[in-house]
Amino acid sequence: MTILYGIKNCDSVKKAKKWLEQANIPYQFHDFRSDGFSAELLQELLTFTDLSALLNKRSTTFRNLSDEIKSNLTDEVITEIILAQPTLIKRPLLKHNQALLVGFKDSQYQQAFI
Numbered sequence: 001m002t003i004l005y006g007i008k009n010c011d012s013v014k015k016a017k018k019w020l021e022q023a024n025i026p027y028q029f030h031d032f033r034s035d036g037f038s039a040e041l042l043q044e045l046l047t048f049t050d051l052s053a054l055l056n057k058r059s060t061t062f063r064n065l066s067d068e069i070k071s072n073l074t075d076e077v078i079t080e081i082i083l084a085q086p087t088l089i090k091r092p093l094l095k096h097n098q099a100l101l102v103g104f105k106d107s108q109y110q111q112a113f114i
Contacts, residue, residue, distance in 0.1 A: 003095045005095070006031065007032055008034075019106065033087075055078055059088060
C-alpha cells in the first residue's frame, strides 16, 4: 500500500496528492495532526531514512526553536522535538514499495511508479 504522510494544508502535500490522483495511484493519506504521530511510526520511518533527513530546518516551527535546542541536535534531541512537534518533519513523506520519498519532486514520483 502507498501511504502519503503530511499535513493537509501543506502546499507540498497538496502537490503530491494532486500528482497521485492525476496518475490514478491509490494511496492512503495520514495527517500528522488529525491522525497523530507516534514513536512507533517514527521508528518505522527510520527503517527507510535517518533522523537528519526527516528534520525540516526551513520550517517556521524549527526557526521558532530556542538556539539551545538548535545547537544541540543530537538524535535524541531530534527524536524528542519531532515527537512533540510533528510539523518539524519534512513533507510530504511517501511510503511506497519498501521505500520512502522525502519531499515532493515530480521526477522522483515518476521514477517510483514506473
